[in-house]
Amino acid sequence: MTVIGVIGGGQLARMMIGPAIELGIELRVLAETEFSSARDRATAIGDYRDVDAVLDFAKGVDVITFDHEHIPPTVLAALDATGVPLHPRPAALAVAQDKIHMRRVLDDLGLPVPIWSMAETAAEVDDFIATQGGRAIAKTPRGGYDGKGVAAITSSNDIAEWLNSGPVLLEECVDFSRELAQLVARRPSGDTVTWPVIATIQADGVCTEAVLPAPKASQRLIDDAAHLGRTIAEGLGVTGVLAVELFETTDDRLLINELAMRPHNSGHVTMDGSVTSQFEQHLRAVADIPLGSTDSRNIWAAMVNVFGAMDTDRYRLIEASSAVKLHNYGKDARPGRKVGHVSATGDELDDVVHRARAAAAIFSQSK
């Protein structure tokens, strides 16, 4: 039996557990704490920045993958030197770890990205803002997630502190009509599959809703998004699941916002919406077994995140007839914390979205 080791014990590792069982794959997780979301399969507790802990965990696993992108390059290099296969490969992961590197690589592939620049001084920041009509988006190159490390700015003063720590990525404020996510999976042997493009809703930089497929998407949009995803996966040699966050601009272009080389919040909608979920597919890709069908199970699927608390007591308030699927991340309650999600599927978009939102709201009301 293949043994897959996952570095990081968050909800992404947690949601791999069920598919691993059904596939007959042994999953082992290196978790940060005893009370991690993926504690059921945490075979080791340790810091992913601790090279000894990571190397010790790698003994006896057939392949290593990741719950998050924050593993330091030095640790990745040491791990790679042991010869255990890493998916995604460190070189691909590096692209997702550094937003400036990512912009350069996407430029090299000739792919559409927002107008961007790297700035190291206040003067460079203010110059860029001036070229963009007085406002811009600033991003720290490393370590950001869920809206952290991203700021809308009108002056270098807004990010004075960031500039003390190193270069900053600057981008135009994209005039977008909505955000999309293109999920892709690629095996080491090269097979690549795409799901239909997903519409996402963010609040304060945090994904809160996803709809599969993106409503009112033209065939051109669907094809273009899939082509972008495939080009990136192949261009960077991604192995595992890749999520490409996209802007659909008001003038009907697609621009690449971010990349994640792992299952992604937007892709949670595939758990109930698709023949093969992003978590099962990630395991298949990482284990290099044939990828599953990415067809949708029903016409529409909607996913709504739950924040704060998802106590099982509240399940009693959800009518069975609402036919939603609950996904609990097993986390302690904390205001604003992403603790689970709810999905609905069906033939009518409005009905599907309404059912998922209504169920999620029952939990949100508890905090």
Place this chain on the structure above:
Amino acid sequence: MTVIGVIGGGQLARMMIGPAIELGIELRVLAETEFSSARDRATAIGDYRDVDAVLDFAKGVDVITFDHEHIPPTVLAALDATGVPLHPRPAALAVAQDKIHMRRVLDDLGLPVPIWSMAETAAEVDDFIATQGGRAIAKTPRGGYDGKGVAAITSSNDIAEWLNSGPVLLEECVDFSRELAQLVARRPSGDTVTWPVIATIQADGVCTEAVLPAPKASQRLIDDAAHLGRTIAEGLGVTGVLAVELFETTDDRLLINELAMRPHNSGHVTMDGSVTSQFEQHLRAVADIPLGSTDSRNIWAAMVNVFGAMDTDRYRLIEASSAVKLHNYGKDARPGRKVGHVSATGDELDDVVHRARAAAAIFSQSK
């Protein structure tokens, strides 16, 4: 968080693991061996006939349920005396544990069963055979499963050994056109739901295929089967999933063959076929949270068991486009052993059955 303890570490316990994670329920399993199918959640290793092992396991769980029906009544009584809720209740479980008791109880409920009799002597057996045209079905009252403890007989000589051990259940040889299974779930609070009736195919007493819903089922058949299931669940106070194995006779009657008070092989088809699988539903029922929708996700779903070996190497032979779902029980290879199942779903019955059979055959060819 609710903690559910499962006595027995077979594939039924294994297939509860994924749903437990998504529901945010902590599952703990008392497994027979270190290498049980449900080893991922085996928090204790012990013999289910050892009252001390079982009582020790019960400490710290909120509710106890079962992977199989073989727990001795003395152990059940001791467990019940501790006050930890048992689902199903020992009185209900007793009905599934003893086929003669089951026949009596079903008679009392006025439900349709094959002509039956209890025999303790060779003369009683031969008398019954004479009333049934020279042949009968004999069953040991306790401990049978997957065709074991069942024999087609024409003389008391065929079961001379069984008669030495105690009474035997005798039944008419039912002239049936096919076998069906009615799945039901009932909460302690009384809510009861039924899935559409399932068609099953047995070979040598072992379930090999299931189709949801049963093809060419009239509305009357569907309603009658659901009514039978509901009547039994309510009449016996079943809590959790109940499977009612049925004969559809050549003269269009339904006769109750067997009862199982747990998820059942026929119900594996609900994992991919239904909004709520039998495993998720069993956990919901046992935890007394609202039951999920039993609607089908697609028009047809088919399940085919895999026997012998389900090595992951064979996954490479299954085309992604076949869009089947694999369920591996994590068991060592052994000729004839039930080691997994494969499901397919879709709009066309023939296509769905063909895809599931073709994928299962890839594994069967390996042994």
